[in-house]
Structure formats: structure tokens, C-alpha cells
Amino acid sequence: MLRLAPPGFLRFSQSNSFDVIYGGGESNVAVSLANYGVPVDFVTRLPKNDIGECALMEMRKRGVGTDKIVFGGDRLGIYFLETGAVSRGSKVVYDRAHSAMAEIEKGMVDWKFVFEGVEWFHWTGITPAISQGAADACLEAVKAASDLGVTISTDLNYRAKLWKYCDDAKREEIMSELTSYCDIVLGNEEDAEKHFGIKPEGLDITTQGEHVKAEAFLSVCEQMMKRFPRAKKVITTLRGSLSASHNTWAGVLYDGKTMYKSPEYQITHIVDRVGGGDSFMGGLIYGLLNYPEHDQNALDFAVAASCLKHTIKGDENLATVFEVEKLMGGDASGRVAR
Amino acid sequence: MLRLAPPGFLRFSQSNSFDVIYGGGESNVAVSLANYGVPVDFVTRLPKNDIGECALMEMRKRGVGTDKIVFGGDRLGIYFLETGAVSRGSKVVYDRAHSAMAEIEKGMVDWKFVFEGVEWFHWTGITPAISQGAADACLEAVKAASDLGVTISTDLNYRAKLWKYCDDAKREEIMSELTSYCDIVLGNEEDAEKHFGIKPEGLDITTQGEHVKAEAFLSVCEQMMKRFPRAKKVITTLRGSLSASHNTWAGVLYDGKTMYKSPEYQITHIVDRVGGGDSFMGGLIYGLLNYPEHDQNALDFAVAASCLKHTIKGDENLATVFEVEKLMGGDASGRVAR
Amino acid sequence: MLRLAPPGFLRFSQSNSFDVIYGGGESNVAVSLANYGVPVDFVTRLPKNDIGECALMEMRKRGVGTDKIVFGGDRLGIYFLETGAVSRGSKVVYDRAHSAMAEIEKGMVDWKFVFEGVEWFHWTGITPAISQGAADACLEAVKAASDLGVTISTDLNYRAKLWKYCDDAKREEIMSELTSYCDIVLGNEEDAEKHFGIKPEGLDITTQGEHVKAEAFLSVCEQMMKRFPRAKKVITTLRGSLSASHNTWAGVLYDGKTMYKSPEYQITHIVDRVGGGDSFMGGLIYGLLNYPEHDQNALDFAVAASCLKHTIKGDENLATVFEVEKLMGGDASGRVAR
Amino acid sequence: MLRLAPPGFLRFSQSNSFDVIYGGGESNVAVSLANYGVPVDFVTRLPKNDIGECALMEMRKRGVGTDKIVFGGDRLGIYFLETGAVSRGSKVVYDRAHSAMAEIEKGMVDWKFVFEGVEWFHWTGITPAISQGAADACLEAVKAASDLGVTISTDLNYRAKLWKYCDDAKREEIMSELTSYCDIVLGNEEDAEKHFGIKPEGLDITTQGEHVKAEAFLSVCEQMMKRFPRAKKVITTLRGSLSASHNTWAGVLYDGKTMYKSPEYQITHIVDRVGGGDSFMGGLIYGLLNYPEHDQNALDFAVAASCLKHTIKGDENLATVFEVEKLMGGDASGRVAR
């Protein structure tokens, strides 16, 4: 997608230029991984025009493989972003209908070719949300990956404004089928509830501005595992929105037995929180791959990685493994690295 | 529409910001007129979101009435513009499908209300090009205006890439009906040919980089008048594209009897040629209103106005009557006005 | 006025460009109201040059009526603004002497025409401060409004550096007469004291960096009401300046019987505090008009509105009713609005 | 002065930032000389505020002595500049009334101190134009310089819009007295006529867009010499304004016997023509000092220097002696200097 954003904290009507950033849910995860040195390809559908070409170049620049991208359709999805501060939240105006990706259809991607030699496949709940065709293609991908024994992860990513082509029951059916193939399931506070009606017990987690307690999510994780037996790990990010400028950030990981909790970070001067969840997922995949049998480390890497993302402009997390491990190791002092 | 353009002469892939300008065929004409002190309203359909609101504000800022605009639909049309130089032409990537205006339908605008107390109505060939609904609404408007005795003008504005919803025969039928209601018909070198198959005799006007001769257009004008008997004046802009940086610019006006020719201007250092035709139309309407019975003056005003437009960034012509009349009076010296 | 400000936190001598913003006390209030959908006109005097025209366009863009503006004089008032951070306060260099507005004189505005069909008139203490002529015109306006039964409000807005044309006694006399016509009187911590010698009892309110207590202002309000019997409501903003980057913000409203107190907001990452008081006044007028008989709501709207202003660049408050009511309803979480 | 200009070719109403440049007639000459390595001081009156300080810093940065500047007054003069192209000339909106310099008065500068050890004094016709006080101070300076045997030069610089405090007769009287002390007198095509009613014979030099012929100026020079017998050299710049983007540029110098003519340059892609005359004067003073007895060289240096100025943004000529001499030597190829 193409992000168009007035510079600084300007409102849309105050600016005569927009900062241009190319990104998007799955591609942000891909960039995180490429950045950590993990070989990764991004599969999407891009229009054959200069704007689609620019999105492709950003992937290539960041070291993400682009050979599996298919071309067609008329436009790249756009979103307009106004960056908020303190009590004024950031504002997103979506203009992604009719994008090349929204008009993808079953059969357009050769998933056998895509998954050749691949170990891991990640998708997010945004893809099936944008159109029936995208949901179909996503299911096709998940099944193909499953057949080939590829590890599958998802970020449930509920977006109320996107699910327009079907009703709630159909949405739950689609998401349930897709999620049933997943080994690793990530959600934030709302996703499990909105997608599957699964809520924590005894706590209203949507209370704004409060420190969200990790304990409450144990019941959510247990319910998720019961519903999706193939899931080996269920993970939740925990964001406390004190203001648009100051959030707390943490996560929990449940492997069916143990509930791992990360430290909670104070992100006191947020630079850009868009892409926070994607950076968590990127960090988590890296962590699970690089700290096998050490889920605490994997979780801590994911949380530290996405903590750093909040200090970086744009959708992508450009932190390095060195930087993430430094923060994960406890050094949040932000001293100058000379 | 929203124009997104890399600054200066940068190509799309070189820029991480886009200059933001709101404009569009008919709105550019409206701004020209407001700028000359002519009371004017712009009728369109805008989405109810921040981007639509920004487009509205630009109209309001320029003094164009916005009370007749209707709201609805999902998005504002977008075009991406890369500014060329010398042998590299400017490049436009359209992303205007599914805009609020493209999805307009018959009955959405209350044309009686719109034309109350109105003397002049202007439309362009871009509107019927974008969708059947827009063509229908345009016809509805033209008929209502005609019924109320409003003067009607058009800029034929052929855009090959836009006419997608119908075949060539249907296109000619639509344009013929719409044009048949018009009192004033403006076209550039290609419009009469592409829309109605009307060509100048004995001259290939598409030869690039040459000074196009006004004489050749007499036959075009005569054919146009024969085909559209209601047309009182047929006008053509004459652009000689020596390069993306240097054009010649002139115009002819035929009133059925006399062929008026403007002087030819050398625009040696083009700042922005998009909106050139619209600025001509804005100047022409002003000229016809303010120099009645002096078509030579009206034509000269239009040509001088649009000549100045080429020195102004953006789609809109922000030249004043004083500036246009100074140039029209022969002062092209560009001395500092202290 | 024209605000010229180095970008970001640069000092004047570090920048080779200035951000350009048009605004000013009363016009900021007008923009707030237009933004909330209240029909509003701005009355001022502007020079007939391009810079005056730009100021006018900004008003028009924001939906403020400009038909009552008069033209004349040589220049638009200017102020240079350097934005501070933490312990370095923002710095204003005024260059507003000899502005078109400063050189206004009695009789230049046709107040009958101005107040035709008008319900509310607002003026600020800055106008009489700039010149005898401006004070005269202001008095003329206030009397005309009073004769026509228009509700009158004022923001006392003491500015030591502006009152140059008369001594302190004369200043108090002028302000007293003007204020005596007012129904609604707004001041901040210093205004009542500096203009009328009215102080809170038993508390030094100018102590910097502390949380200012609302209680102390009861005595100020009572004294104000006694002195200006026509005043129906006296309102005070309460700013706690912890640093240039972090303020607390609240307000109290006294209607002669009850002292309403707003919640206190922590504005932890100020984007721009200039125009804070104006945005409070804009919110207050909207609140009083839209929540009649609910002064607590009116006050809360005003405080929430101006709280949001501190997150917006420029003099104007571009927050919407929806945004203000969301914050007023308790949601200060600053979550992304997707 | 402070120049505020929209970037690129934007009109005032299109820009939300202004480029900031400090400069002004005499200071531009001073910067030219400092740039050529000539020790030079600038005498002016600056306000004691941040904006005045910025102007001072620019002088200091460029190596101009600032010890003789006096402080006082309220504001720095401002001018707003919109850069034109082709047939749209640049536009200047002056806001220099009431500047610190405009409010200078006789006696404020200690001219003895100023001229201690000084060889050359330069003033321009802009100074006496802005106020009676400035004219008085200028006369005071000229007399003091004359008494001390300092060479005096002037650039007549007629500006119709500035001379407001007196009528034409008085203006001619003031300028005549001031000029009568000068050794070196520079004017452009209009100055001699507007100031002293001296016109070339048999040629209308104000014809725009034409190559102005040097020959015609001989009679102007002769008349000037007759009227101002102290003048040793009379010099005229010859600008042919083909358009705002393309000028021709040349000069003539008359020493009472010989009429020296410079080559004529084609300035085909003007970057900034403001300060062109000042850069000529700076080059001329350098030339007269460094090529004594070789007036042709001095003139050629002046013309080449100001030719280069047209390729440099801002009021100041930042060309070096090396660059000027390269162009003066005939190399106008503009090859890359690696």
C-alpha cells in the first residue's frame, strides 16, 4: 500500500505535501525479517504502473524477494494518515477498495511455485477482509502451505471498516477456516473477541488508557487453543494507550502449558505507531526461528522489536538484530551510539 | 481531483514526498472565473471524508461557491503526475475509477436548484468519459440548462484512456448529443477528430514539434458548426510542442463568419502545463462576458490567460485580470513588478 | 496576522525558511466556530495586497464569512514565532505596528450592516491594545451590538507589550468601558489582575510550574461580576506550565451562583500552544449555544476543545465537534481512528 | 532587509512556507566586495531583536564588517517576493515603512568614526527614498565622506513606490545634491530619466523585450557629466527583458572621453534577477580598484559579475573573483568544474 501523510503533526487540510511511504501488513513483516537477515519473499498482486513499481522497489531495497509477486489490476491501495499527539489520535482514511490485491482471484498465484523450499508462511486478517477474491486466494494459499508442511502463522488483525463484502457470520466462518490451519496465532486485545467472540473472563480489556493485565489473557489463549487445535502457540500484544504520544507495550505467549509474559515498556514519545503489530510479528517469527525451545526469548525479542518500531517513522520496522537484542537485554537508556 | 506529484523534476521512484494539489477540469475553469471576479459555483460530487473536505476547502479558498456540491461515494479521484523536461514529457498515472464523481447517477443533483439565477453552464468531455452515470448526469444537466435558457459551453477534452465503459460508436453518440446543446464549443487539435471524426483538410495536425497553422482549422470549425447548428462559436487552442519545456501557444475562434486568430506566444520555460486548456476556457468565458461583440479581445484574453497558466504551478490558473490584460496588451517582458 | 516561524524547534538564526500561517485572536475564534458548523463572519481591516489576500483566503478556506471585512492600510500585522521545548519557552517577536488593523478608525466599519441578523459578537483585549483607533472602533462596535441586543463576549487577553499608546490608567478606563457591555467575560490567570487589579485571595496564582487551583478563582469571579454587572458568566482558563512541552489545562465558569470546574488535562507533548485561549473561547461559544442551561457541558467542551488545540500546529483549532465530544466524553487514549 | 519568498515559482497564495533571505541594496554591494576579498564595512540601523540579529549574522557570515552598525527602531524592513517565469514577471510587495532604517535621523551615526581609514563610500538611491530622516543621514554621510576625501559612488536606483514623503521636485533636489558629491555614478536605463529628466536622444529605451543599444546612452552620460561635474565616471547597465526567464545584460562606462562597451550576455535561464544591479556595482568597485587605468576591464568585470548573479538565488552575489574572471575571459560554457 501507499501511505500518504502530512508531515509532522499537520492535519490533512494544513499540508501541501504528503510524505510517501510504501508498506502494508504482510510486507512489513517481510521487511522485518529481511532486516534481521532471514531470506524472505513477499507475495502480493501489484498493478503494472509506476506506483506499483515504486512499492516493488521499496521491497527490493529492503532485501525482500519480489520474484513471486504477480501483476495485474488497476491500482495500489492507498491510505491517508494524519499523525496525532496526546489526546488527538492518529487518523486513517482508507482508499484501498478496487486495489490490485482486492481484485485478486483464486488461481492467479501459483502457490506450488511460491512454496517451493519455503519453511514458513505468514498471512494476516487484513487480506481476507478486503474482498471475497482475496479471502479465496488466502484460503488457497493456506491449504497449499498446509499440504506442503509449511509452518503457518497469522496475525488476526480485525479491521471493522474493511469487512464489507459479507456479514458477521460469514466473516467468522471465513476466519475460522483460515485460522484452523495455523500453527502460530497472534492477536491483539480485540481480535479474538471481534473475530471469534472469545473474551477474557472477569476483565474489561477495552478500558482505555489503563495498563492491561497479562493475566486476563490466559483464558483467551486457552479458548483459542481449544477452538484451533492445530495452534501451537497463541500470542497477544498488550497495548496500554495512555495517549497518542505515550503507550505501554508488552505481550504474552501461551504454548498450551506455560503463559510467558514479557516486560512492559513505556513508550513515552511515540514517533509512529502504525505497523506496531506487524513489527511484533516480524520479531516473533525471527525469535521462534532463532531461539528454538526458548519461547520467553522469542517473545521478548518480539516485544523489544516492536517497541523500537514505535520510534521509527513509517510502517516498516528498520531496527536491527543488534538493536533489538540490546533493548531486550535491558538497555533502554537510549545513549548515543558513537 | 487530488494531484500527487514528486517535487521538481523528480521521477516517482526518486521522491519520498508528493506535492498535493486539488483541482480538475471543470473546477479549474471555476477557479479562473472566481479569480477574475466572476461569481461562480462548482457542481460536483465529493466523498464525505477528509480528502474530499480538502478539495472543497481549496474551492472555497479560491472564492468558488460550493453550496451546490453533493456528497456521497467513497473516494476522491487521484492522478499522479511526474513533471517532465525537454525531451522527457510529463507523465500522468490516473487513479480516478470509482471516485465519488464516477459513481454519480441521474437524479443525484437537483439541477433546478443548481441553475436558479445562473447565466452560464460549462462542462467538459472528461465528465461523460468517466462512467455511464456521469454521462447521464451530464446530459441531465445540459438538458435542464437548455430548458432554462442558460448559455452552455463545453471543452471537448478527448482522453483515450478514460472512455472505458462503452465502445467508440456509443462514445460518439453520447458526445454528439451533449454537444448539440452547446453554444460555445472548445477543442484542441485532436478533439474534433477523435470525438467526431472531423479533420482539417490538407494538413496533418498531429505532426509533433511544429508550429501548427491556424488556417488549417477553418475547415474543422466549419464542419463543427454544420454538425452542431446551435454552436455560435467554435474555438481551438493551438499548441506547438517543441519540447516539454518549450511550447508555442495560440488559438482561433470562428463565429460562423470570421476566423479570429490570436498572436502566438513562445512559452520558453514552462513551469506547469497541466490545466492549460482549462485556463483557456476560463479566460474565454471571462472574455466573452466582458468584451461582448469583441470576439478578438475575448480570444486574446483566453490565450494570454492560458499562456500565464503555463508559468504557474498546479492545475489552477491564478493569474489576475490585471496580469492577463498586461500580457494581452503586448508586455511579455516579465519585468519585476515592484 | 501572518505568523512566520522557523520549522520544528529551530531558532530564528538557524533557519532559511519560515512556516507561514495566517491567524490572529478573533479570527481563530471564528475558525473554531466555522469548524463546528456555526455560521460566522469575521470583521477586520486588511491591506489591499497579496499578503492581505492570503489572510482572507485562509478565512474563506475555513468557511468563515469574509464579506464584512474592510480594506485599506499598508500592511498585515506580522509576528515571528520560535517554538520552544522543555525549559526553553517559545518566543514571539511582534511586528504588528502600523498594520491595517492598527490604523483602523471610527467610522470605517458600517456596524449596522455588520450586525444585521447577528446573534453574537466577540472581541478580544488585543484589539483595543494596538491603537487608539482600534480601541475606538471596538467601542463603536460594542455599543452598536449592545443597541441591537446582540450577545457580547470578550477574551480580556492582556498583552503588556502591545499597550503603547496610553498609560495604565487610561488602559483600565478603556477596558472597563468595553467590558461593561459584555455578557460573557473570559480571562486567564493574569488578565483580571493586570487589567482591573482584581486578584484571587490568599493565593499567588503566578507561581510557575504548579497546578493552579480552581478554588482560588471564585473570589476573582465574584469581584468581576460585581464590577461588571452585565456579565452573566465569568470564565477563567487555568494553565499549569510545567514546561514548554508539558502543561496542565483546565477552566472554571461562574454564573453568579455556581462555580463549575472542568477536569484537568495533562498535555504532555505540546505541539503548539499559541491560540490555546482562542480555541477555548471558540469552544465556549459553541458550548453555550449548543448546551443551553448546561454550563458544565459548555465549559467541558471549551476545555476539551482547547486541549486538542495544543496538539495542532498553527493558531487555529482544527478539531471537529466529533473529536471534542469524544475527548470530553473521557476518551483521551489517542488510539488510531481507522 | 528580510526577503520572504514562496519557494520555486509558487505564487504567494500557494505556499505555506517562505524562503528567508537577508539582503538589501547597499549590503549586497558590501557582500560582493567581501566575497572578492576587499575589506568592507556595512553601515545601517538595525532593530534590537532576533530578526535584526539574523540580518547582522548574515553580514558577518559573508565577511562584512558590522562594527559600525547602529541599533534602534522597531523592525527590519521586509519585502515579499514572488518569482516569475516567462511572461509572468516577479512580483514584489514592500513592507519596509517604519523600519529601523526608515526611522534613522541625522546624528545617529558617528560618520567620523565610520570613515576613519576608509577609501570608498557607496550609497544608493533607495536610502534617501525611504524617509526624510534617511535622506538627511545620507546627505550627512556624503558630506562627511567628501570632507575626508573618500571616493563616493552611487547607484541611482529609482523606485517609484518608495518616494512617498515628498513631491517630485523635492525628490530631484535631494537626489541632485547627493549625487553632486559623487565620483562614480551608476544608473540603469530609467534612473537618469526618472531622477533628473535626462533622456537618451532619438531612442525610446523603455521599449520592452528589445536589445537596448549602448550607443544611445552616450548622450545620457554626457548630460550627467555636465550636470554633476564631480563625477569621473558614469555607468549604465543595459538590460534587455525578453522575458522573466531570459534577459540580455550589458553595460557601458563613460569617463568623459571614451565610451566603453561591455559584451552583451544572454542570460537564458534566470535563477534570480533581484540584486542584479547591486552585483554590478560590487563588481564595478572591485574592478575600478583592481584594474586601475583599465576601465574596460573594470566594466567587463562588473558585467560578468552581475551576469553570474542572475544564476544565484538571493539578493547577494556569491560569485568569486575566479569565477567572474573566467566568464570575463570568455568562457561561458558552464562546464562542470571538477
Add this chain to the structure above:
Amino acid sequence: MLRLAPPGFLRFSQSNSFDVIYGGGESNVAVSLANYGVPVDFVTRLPKNDIGECALMEMRKRGVGTDKIVFGGDRLGIYFLETGAVSRGSKVVYDRAHSAMAEIEKGMVDWKFVFEGVEWFHWTGITPAISQGAADACLEAVKAASDLGVTISTDLNYRAKLWKYCDDAKREEIMSELTSYCDIVLGNEEDAEKHFGIKPEGLDITTQGEHVKAEAFLSVCEQMMKRFPRAKKVITTLRGSLSASHNTWAGVLYDGKTMYKSPEYQITHIVDRVGGGDSFMGGLIYGLLNYPEHDQNALDFAVAASCLKHTIKGDENLATVFEVEKLMGGDASGRVAR
């Protein structure tokens, strides 16, 4: 290399930001080829720091293979560029000593690995100029390529300021040996003379600002062929520097029998001429590969390609094959591509 350039036409001392562009002789050629769809790798030595990484990303973004790059050394070479206009030429300040590439040594690159499956190797005269080590590595490369039957091309690219580590005789020896392995030899007007003392007969080609005649180069080409018998084609670019803003541009190609001449282009509004020669080389290689046995076409493609380069900011030529062929086909009209 890292190019740091003040924006627009600003001089170094006028700007507080520099535009950042990564490029360099050979990499520019590589980008041209990648842009035309030719698989290409760039071999260089980059420092292991963020700046080196940025240069790498630019290559990757443009589709150039980076797997053969070696890492080491301390810094990326830098050049500062000030863009000239009209009579003021652009100015380059080199800061490339001690770059990672300058400190390359024989043996650091595994040329066998580099040339595996490679058909063509291109080097430029800049590489051996920067250090003995670079010259050694270049010779090593050329020999390895030669052994493997790889086609070898060179752009002689004489840069007086770079050759510091040896005297003129040694330089000629080094260049002669390197060139002796080449199949395709490109030079501009000066290269053959400065490197090998080979001059055209009967014409002073260094005369600036004149249209350089192709005919004169026949003798140069013949002498080159005699001296370097392995050379199959000798090509020269012909630049006429009318000014920094206006150049003429053409080329000739000699295959030992026929002297092919390209059309001459008028580049009337140069955007950026740095990288002009590299873009010619990129076009030439593409042309020779894609129009085998049609050297006229290959030459015409090269000239048209580099003509377009002059309209593009930066060192790289971002023109597409479609654009080059359009210009090559005679369409220099620069019309808007909608």
C-alpha cells in the same frame, strides 16, 4: 559514492540541507542496464556501516545484483555537487580519498566467482585513477574477464584531479594496458588526448560553447583502433556546452570501417548533467546487445538514452526502454503521457 548537493541552484554556503543521492560511474551504468531489463551485477567494495548500506540499498532498489560486492574499509567516497545555471558551471568538490574502493587491493575480489556465467564486463577510467590498489584490482579483473572470454568495455573518463598516486607516464602505461584488453572503448572529446595523446587532426575540439563536429573524430578513432587492436568499436560522445543550462549532445561510433553518426539533440533546459556519459555507456551496451549488427541503432539508443538522462535528477538514468525508443524514433515533443 554519496552525492551531497544543495537543493535547486543554491550554492554550498546558502543551504542547510543537502540532497542525498547514491551513485557513481560504474554503478550508474549498472542501473541503466537493470532499468532496461538486462540482468546485471555491480562489483565494488563498500564499508560496513550505515552509509555503505544505504548505497547498497539503492543498487538493490534499482534491481542491480549486489551479491558480488565485497565489504571492508572505512568510508564511502563522497562528492559535493553545486548545480550551476547558464554561465555558472556546476561545481564538484571531491572527498573520495581513503574510500573503501580506493583502498581495495589485488586479491580482495574473487574474480572467478564474479565472472561465472557473465557475458560482459564494464569498467571506467575512474577506477584506476583513484589508487594503485584500485588500478591493480582493475587489471586483475580485466585479465580474468579476458581469460574467460567475457566482452570488455571501458569508458576512459579522464579526471585530472584524481590521478594523484603516479606521474603522467605511469598513468598512460596503466591505462594503455587496461585498454588493450577492451572490445568496446568509449571516450569523450578529451579522453583520448589526455590519456593517450591522441588528437583529432585539424580541429581544436576543446573550443567551448561550439557545436563539435563529428567528422573530426574519425582520425581519433582510427588512431585508437591502431593502438588498441582488440577494440572492435570506438565510440565518442560529443557534447557542445553552450551554457550550463543548454548543451548539444550527439555521438559517433566507428567499427573500423564505418563512422556512424547520431542525430544531435538540443538539451535546452538541463536538469542534471552529471552521469551523462555513464547513461550513454548504459544505453550503448543495451544497444549493442539488443540491436546486433545494427550499430547505428545501438548508437542512436545510447545518444537518446543519455539525452533523457539530462532531464533526470541524480547520477542514474531512470529512463525506460519505451521512453528511449520513443525519443530515438524522433518524438522529442515532450507531450504529456496520460
Add this chain to the structure above:
Amino acid sequence: MLRLAPPGFLRFSQSNSFDVIYGGGESNVAVSLANYGVPVDFVTRLPKNDIGECALMEMRKRGVGTDKIVFGGDRLGIYFLETGAVSRGSKVVYDRAHSAMAEIEKGMVDWKFVFEGVEWFHWTGITPAISQGAADACLEAVKAASDLGVTISTDLNYRAKLWKYCDDAKREEIMSELTSYCDIVLGNEEDAEKHFGIKPEGLDITTQGEHVKAEAFLSVCEQMMKRFPRAKKVITTLRGSLSASHNTWAGVLYDGKTMYKSPEYQITHIVDRVGGGDSFMGGLIYGLLNYPEHDQNALDFAVAASCLKHTIKGDENLATVFEVEKLMGGDASGRVAR
């Protein structure tokens, strides 16, 4: 040095322009002093090119004397700076090897001329770190200053990455000899330990993110005084790095008898922390000169001054004496100065 920094919080790979700032350890101290009105000269070695000239101009602009600067060498030292936020620290990439200053040698500066009439000489630990030649020149300077009875101060400024030309023992020897001539010795938490192995007793001061206790430094100061008997005052800055955006800042000064402690400031929204130590030194020298016999005041001035520096972009502290004394007096409210 030349600082090149992506704007805002962008990472190197996200920006296509770098902000340009000239500064450096000793020159920052000089600018502070000039800014406070203390006559000061800066001695360094600059390359004779445009970039060196720009650095010189910045000095001149700020009022620092530049007559004692010597010229030679090839390049100005560069550092690339990426500004961090919260848990992501700022990042510096040095490119200062082979700078004109690094290649200075004994005898290049005429220290007698330099110290004529001079009262105070300041050097920092960065100078001897960059090369043997620089260390030699520094020693030469210190000895000459000492001979002439000039007060000598140093900021120990340990930079691990710079000391490359010698081993640790040699480094300690060099620094010990240089420091032995000093009257005033400033260090931060690490300097005494890294340079001389002197640590506080019973406290690990490098613990990050904690409030560092002043008490612990008494033992450091005592040890320093014992080792360098000529030192009259030993001063330490105390930085608590809570995050890259929030630091605490304080200092202690020991005169051999009393340990003076400053207040501790909360710098909650850091704008730029580079140059913090230099601004402390500038403030300290000013304080010691202007509050003789009042070391508490001198220390408080230094701490307040450098506290303000953290709110100012760039290496230089542009705070005025008025601003520093206001903060030093307890007013940290950051109110708008109108």
C-alpha cells in the same frame, strides 16, 4: 566538522536529504562564549575548499574570531547522525579520518601569535584522540599557553572509537601530560575512569537509566586533584539516561575543599543532545569568568546552559545569557516570551 543528519527521526536509509550543520567540540564551546558576548577565537585547521569555507562562515556568523585558523589538508571531518527516540539511541557514524585537523602537525600553528593577549585556552580530549600530529599540536599549544600564563581548561571527552593510532598505555601517557597543564578539568561519568583509571568508590556509575548520585563523585574529584596538582577545579556532568528522549542533567564542581552540587533538571523532551557537554563547558567558562568567587553560580550557569542546549537543534548552544539566567533563577516553566 560537518554534521549530516536525516531530518526528524528518520533513519539513514529513509531519507533523501541530510540536514547540514557545522560544529565540533571546541568550536561549540567557542560559539557558546561568543553568544554570551565573550570575545573568542577558534583555532583549527581547515581545508581550502567550499566545505571548509562553509564551516568558517558558520563560525563567523556566530561571532567567533577566525583569524587564527590555518588552512591546508584535503577534507573537513564529517559525522553522520541519526536522531533516536525513547529506547532507540541516536547513532553516529564517524568519517573524520584524514581530515585537515587530523593531519595537522607540530609547527603548523604559530602559538605565540595565537595566544597574544589571550587569557584562557580550552582544548578537549577529542583533539589528541584523532592523530599523533593532533596530539603533538595540542601539547605544543598547551605548553605555549602555560608559558604565557594563560588559564587552561580541558574537557576530557573520552571517545573509544577515535583513539586508533596508539595503545591504551600511550593514550594514558598523552592525556596525562596534557591534563597536567590544566587549571580546570571537566569530565563526564566515564572520562576519569577510561582515561586515568579513576573510579568512584562504592558505586557503579555506568548503570544506565538511573539517577546518578553526585556524592559518589567526590572520590573521583579528590583522586583527580591528587594526580593533577595544577588543577584548581574538577567538574563532572551527571547525565541520567532514562531514554533517548528523557534525560536528567546536573553537575558537580570540586575546588579541592568544597563539593558544589547543581540542581538536577528533568529534560523530558530532548530535541538534540549532541553538544551537551560542550555547552556545559561554554557555560562553565562564562560562569567562572563572570561569577568569580562564586563557584556555585558558575556551576549553576553551566548546568542551566547545557540544559537549554538539549532543546536546541545542532551542536551549538544558541541560548543567551538572559535565557540561561532565567532558567538558573528557577523559571523552567517554558512560558511563551511575548
